[in-house]
Amino acid sequence: MQNNGQPSPTALMAAAARAAHLLVDDGPPVFVDPLALTLLGQRADELLGYHRSYGAHPILAGARTTAVARGRYTEDLLARLAEEGVDQYVILGAGLDSFAYRSELAFRVDAYEVDLPATQEWKRELLARAGIRVPSSTAFIPFDFEREPAQALTHHLVAAGFDLGRPALVSWLGVTMYLTPEAIGQTLDVVSGFAPGTELVVEHLLPTGQRDEAGQAYAEAVMAAAAGRGEPWRTFLSVEQMDALLREHRLDPVASVQQREVMDPAGWERTDALRPFTLSVLTRANVPPRPGQLPAPPPCARRR
Template identity: 45%
Template sequence: MEAGRPSRTALVVAALRAAHQVMDTPVLFADPVALPILGPGAEERIRADEARLRAPPACFLRASLVARSRFAEDKLATAVAGGVDQYVVLGAGLDTFAYRNPHPGLRVIEVDHPATQAWKRDMLARAEITPPNGVAYAPVDFERDTLADGLTGAGFDWNRPAFVAWLGVTVYLTRDAILDTLRRVAGLALGSGIVFDYSLPPDTLGEGQRAAFQGMADRAAAEGEPWRTFFTPDALATDLRGLGFDPVEDVGSVELNPRYFAGRADGLALGGISRLVHATVTAPSPSPHGL
């Protein structure tokens, strides 16, 4: 992402999440804020672009976006039921959870690049969406700034467990930056957890998957946000356990299509390019502020 410029991919993600509310039946991931945050005429713009949005590339991408959001918020609900009352959204983009939060007492901290965060807050204001008292903002450049300082400034309680969502981000970062962030999350209070997604290496994909992968990667690069890093499940699981995460749940299209997309008549399904991980912090933090 260029300095001082909000993330274009964040807008694409938000538009596809909104399209899901308009075009897909049944809705897998209900989001009543998805359309309002995009401003007046959002539904009309989606309807006008429906032919492209129903083509296989857009369907696979939309399925991936809504499945990862549903998976993360399902895991969050379980964590909240277990007593977690802090939710950190890393690389929040135009994520809308804080503005439709169904969990009383759950505090939400959105972490993102300063330019993207300022852009989002302007969009919220234009849409007359008032941030609730339970949301705080931590402007952080993942490659340069200290995440700990950003969270501390937003009022994060280091003595309590937290649930972290990190969606649609890792592919744009270096391997070192990804593992450093995971290492810091692993240093949170016992009982903390994280959900994040990652992309598989292109040489592990089938021919059709590689074509879809290349098309999405090319579009991201054209927006100044090139894809950088990919993982295989076994190697990533080894990394995570070495950092202090356990158990590690790693799921992809084989597991999630039957769970989320079975019996649909509209063809919405995962294409198998990316995977989701849910991991829990089970080792003591080496320092009082893991991040």
């Protein structure tokens, strides 16, 4: 839910967690997003104040852990794929993600940011105020996963320059828990229509009974808060259920990664409050070759 031109509360909370990580937690950072603070705009003092005052609280520390772990995993994967020639990156539910404006990879990868119009308007206004240019390799795709037909997403992407004939990385982080299973499936159908070799990283939340104690406590607190601000959690999927859903929509599961697995275990030996917990899973899948289809051509020169 968005009001008065504001971004979704979830987008603000995630950006605040990434920004606070660099202000509250000890080094070395798990994930560096120096623009997250800028994209909070007038809400920065309020949102970061909670982390500054109560940064060791399990819920705030859990929010930072979740935000930086998924960012670290996804952009590490993008870097590896870019070395193999993948140069298209679709960010579903992009929120206040700042990849296209801070990463060296942005010079090699076309980014397609998909999200609700109000969040995108907020983001573009703050980028402009900060004098940060939107690269020609970045496109904004206004889209509502629950209310628009999934096929429209493909149309919007292609109109913005996305090449259905070449592989991409698609990230879908911090979104599926807010959607119905039907809406999730429809979007997976869209991704399965991308070029073979396309990779997907999708975050999902485990159901009760598959979480550890910290994950259950975090879920109970945050789920209630999310419902109160008009963004209820709707869908929880086990690893097996997500794998089955992916296969149902013609995608091949590759791996399921929990927070503690996004980096070397030594990286979690920290003096701050960040601790991995069992609740969110990053499932990686790919688009398999279709029967009788020739392999996708090698990446060519970028067009924009």
